[in-house]
Amino acid sequence: MARPRTALAAAERRRQLADLAAGQFHRRGFHQVSLAGIASSAGLTAPAIYRHFENKQALLAASIDRGLDVVAAAWTARPGASLDDALAELAIAAEERRDLWTLLQREMRHLDQRQREPLEARFNAFAADLRRRVHDARPECDAGQVAVLSTALLAVLSSPSVYSMPARSADRARILGRVAGAVYRADLPHAAAPDPGRLGATPGSAQQQGTQNGRRAELLDTAIALFHDRGYAAVSLDDIGAAVGMAGPSIYYHFPTKGDLLVQAFTRATEQLTTGKRGKLEDLAAQYIELGVRERLVFGVYVLEAINLPPEAARRIKASLDAHVAEWCRALAAERPELSDTDGLVLVHAARAVVHDVVRVGHLHERPTISQELRELVHAVLYTHSPSR
The missing domain is CATH 1.10.357.10 (Tetracycline Repressor, domain 2)
Incomplete structure (x- = not known):
């Protein structure tokens, strides 16, 4: 009926x-x-x-x-x-x-x-x-490798949700489908030895950068962890102070508002992108992977909480990230001049999305070979054969 x-x-x-x-x-x-x-x-x-x-x-x-x-x-x-x-x-x-x-x-x-x-x-x-x-x-892959490959290909397919991209939808879909196929075929390392990309890397700037402002760095690292675990809206300055054994009013000496902590967390990460080797695609990708493994909580907080940034800070941080994406695109164009500007941008965004999701989803970041695996995955994305129009 x-x-x-x-x-x-x-x-x-x-x-x-x-x-x-x-x-x-x-x-x-x-x-x-x-x-x-x-x-x-x-x-x-x-x-x-x-x-x-x-x-x-x-x-x-x-x-x-x-x-x-x-x-x-x-x-x-x-x-x-x-x-x-x-x-x-x-x-x-x-x-x-x-x-x-x-x-x-x-x-x-x-x-x-x-x-x-x-x-x-x-x-x-x-x-x-x-x-x-x-x-x-990929029957030769173990469960951990399958999880890495699956997370990476979902990151590729989800990249349009995160980034505004030019080109017609059908063209992007054709590229992304091809990239996802390249990702699940990527050769992941099987060695159980410690990953050279992780040696000496510890999460958080207080440990990583030693004496950088001491208490201020400790507050910032604690805030990032709490924002990541509970969400920005659910965390107060008093919560952050209590976690480091500091009375509420003392926090204001270092960070007048909770928003200042969020801004500083993202600013610290973007500033690290301007150091180290520059220009070559391999070096840019390796630097980004190292940052992702080291600052995985910041990457997670950015995905969830960037929408809470004050407008001026949001514009400034976005401009810095856009400049870094443009640097990737120039480096990719130098190695793959056959790509259109649009195709190159789609590949760069997809490659960076793989880093974001693999380091922050579940416990994949704990894998001893995760940096090597990410390098293989990012390479697979950036060197995917571009489908004909």
């Missing part, structure tokens, strides 16, 4: 609102989006939206669920297809729902347990099936 027309219209309106909200949550973050604003964008009155969603969390959950629908449809679109063909379909889905990865990583934490658990279960089931397919394609 056909569903009543009013029920179909209501379902379509829910889908419309969920998709509209997804874009706003992606661009502005959960706390900066209001139901009234979404209703206005959809041509509705504020009270009308409550006929479809009881609150903003319910709308966010629906937005994520809709994105996962797109992923599931792409992943199962061609039963019996090769892994390369399945990844090509996922790349198209990644372009269609560029918001999804950011919503999963940054915004889903705003849902309560009842709303969050089914979404986590959906994504985890998809990720497990992806790891199974990668293992089937």
Whole structure:
């Protein structure tokens, strides 16, 4: 029996609102989006939206669920297809729902347990099936290597969610699908010896840089760890002071506001990108990998909390990161002059996304060969054969 027309219209309106909200949550973050604003964008009155969603969390959950629908449809679109063909379909889905990865990583934490658990279960089931397919394609790899490869190829596919890229969606999807295929074929090191890239590297600037401002560095490292574990909004200056045994008022001598800690954390990391060997692509990639392994918590905090930066600091830090990306692109163009500027930018963003996600997801950073593995993965991304137009 056909569903009543009013029920179909209501379902379509829910889908419309969920998709509209997804874009706003992606661009502005959960706390900066209001139901009234979404209703206005959809041509509705504020009270009308409550006929479809009881609150903003319910709308966010629906937005994520809709994105996962797109992923599931792409992943199962061609039963019996090769892994390369399945990844090509996922790349198209990644372009269609560029918001999804950011919503999963940054915004889903705003849902309560009842709303969050089914979404986590959906994504985890998809990720497990992806790891199974990668293992089937690379049976010589152990479980840890499969986890690294799977995380890296998901980072490639999710890179449009994080970076604004030029070029038509279809062109980006074609490139990203090809890159994902190159990533799962990457040759990872099997040696169990300590990774030379990790020797002497310890997390946090207080240990890494010795006497750099002493107490100030300790406060900053502690703040980064707390922001990473609890979220920026849930941490107060008093929490940070208590963690280092410092009375609340004393903190203000070093950092007048919590926002100053966030700004300084990202500034410290970006400043490290201006030191060391410059110009050659291999050196730039090695430097970035070393920074990622050493400052993995900062990388994680940036993904989740950069949206909370004060506007002027956000512009300054973004400009610094954009300049570093441009340096990668120039170095890549020097080695691969056949690439268009757009293709080069897509590859650079994908390569850096691999570093971000592998160092901060789960416990992959604890692998003794992780720096070597990242160098192989980044090389696989940057030297992927560019598909013809």
